[in-house]
Amino acid sequence: MSSPVGADPAVVGPYLASVLGDQRWREVSVELIAAGMSNLTYVVTPAGGAPEDAVILRRPPTGAVLATAHDMAREHRVISALGPTAVPVPRTLHLCTDTGVLGAPFYVMERVFGLHVVDRIPAGYADEPAERRAIGEGLVDVLADLHAVDPDAVGLGDFGRPEGFMARQVRRWTQQWEATRDRDRPGLDALAARLAQTVPATQRTGIVHGDFRLDNCLLDPDRPGGVRAVLDWEMSTLGDPLADLGMLHVYWPETGEGSVAGQSTVTALEGFPTRAEVAARYAERSGIDLTDLNWYVGFAYFKFAAIVAGIVARSAAGAMAGKDTAGYADRIDPCVERGRAALDHGVL
Numbered sequence: 001m002s003s004p005v006g007a008d009p010a011v012v013g014p015y016l017a018s019v020l021g022d023q024r025w026r027e028v029s030v031e032l033i034a035a036g037m038s039n040l041t042y043v044v045t046p047a048g049g050a051p052e053d054a055v056i057l058r059r060p061p062t063g064a065v066l067a068t069a070h071d072m073a074r075e076h077r078v079i080s081a082l083g084p085t086a087v088p089v090p091r092t093l094h095l096c097t098d099t100g101v102l103g104a105p106f107y108v109m110e111r112v113f114g115l116h117v118v119d120r121i122p123a124g125y126a127d128e129p130a131e132r133r134a135i136g137e138g139l140v141d142v143l144a145d146l147h148a149v150d151p152d153a154v155g156l157g158d159f160g161r162p163e164g165f166m167a168r169q170v171r172r173w174t175q176q177w178e179a180t181r182d183r184d185r186p187g188l189d190a191l192a193a194r195l196a197q198t199v200p201a202t203q204r205t206g207i208v209h210g211d212f213r214l215d216n217c218l219l220d221p222d223r224p225g226g227v228r229a230v231l232d233w234e235m236s237t238l239g240d241p242l243a244d245l246g247m248l249h250v251y252w253p254e255t256g257e258g259s260v261a262g263q264s265t266v267t268a269l270e271g272f273p274t275r276a277e278v279a280a281r282y283a284e285r286s287g288i289d290l291t292d293l294n295w296y297v298g299f300a301y302f303k304f305a306a307i308v309a310g311i312v313a314r315s316a317a318g319a320m321a322g323k324d325t326a327g328y329a330d331r332i333d334p335c336v337e338r339g340r341a342a343l344d345h346g347v348l
Helices: 009-019 073-081 131-150 165-179 184-195 242-250 275-286 294-315 328-347
Strands: 026-030 040-046 053-059 090-096 106-110 207-208 218-219 227-230 238-239
Touching: 009 026, 009 040, 009 090, 009 207, 053 073, 073 106, 131 207, 131 218, 131 227, 131 242, 131 275, 165 184, 165 238, 165 242, 165 294, 184 294, 184 328, 242 275, 242 294, 294 328
Parallel strands: none
Antiparallel strands: 026 040, 040 053, 053 106, 090 106, 207 238, 218 227
8 A cells, every 4th residue: 555755644544534423434545636736636536446436635835944934724715715616626525633633724625527638638629619618718717706705704804814915915924925035036136126115005805816827717618608616725824916916817828928937838729818817807806907917927937936946945955745846947037027017017
């Protein structure tokens, strides 16, 4: 029986059997999903069980992390709260805050079967441009639905501190960069300083995903444009919804463009909406003014650079559980240049 780092089947099985009240979980197989560079995600299947019997376990990386990062209780809380809303999320099953079990808090949720598109769309799915446009528009609509949720109405009124959110975000990711600095990068320092001096006023407060993009969603395998589940809520909070739209622009290469920082280029396929069309549909659905979107895109590239720097640092410390991070350091400077260009020249 395999024993992936961070989730020993001999521990996970009996624990699940106890908390779920079902002895079929006493013996399990555990598979580390090779996706994502932050929290670790495992498929847990009871002995003799079928794929549809499996559940998903999420836990932080096995190395040291920032105190506010990778908070399992927060991730579990936001997914549970969004369950009754229009936002598609998995059903949560259990939260464990006892670090004596796996060495860190973790939670368990249902396994949602959907299409996980990372680098390519599989043959036979969304072959037509109109279907690919539907995928893009579906993602935008889900994001607008998320930002339309009233945090108080779903019990998330205290999920964050929306006042001064973007200014704090600039400070937070500047501190993250400084804590994980791999070498001197004056361009990144200059971008951080410029963003801090030009923070726009927030128009609306809402639930912010923090890393909303195509490969953090599971698509409906039977209906291009449908989204079965939004995943990876580890950076979610209350704040400025345009932070999500800015980050979505970073992850949205257009036709004829390559990937400057390792992002998927699926959205460059014929049929996908352009970034301008994404912004227009979001504005129509949300009613939010996008005059300051350039700043949010500039911030998103800065944040992406800081995240990559953190991945590089954790990899160097041996805390990435077998993830391939070769070449990640080379992605930082292109992000800085794109962020500066967004502020200088605009994005729409």
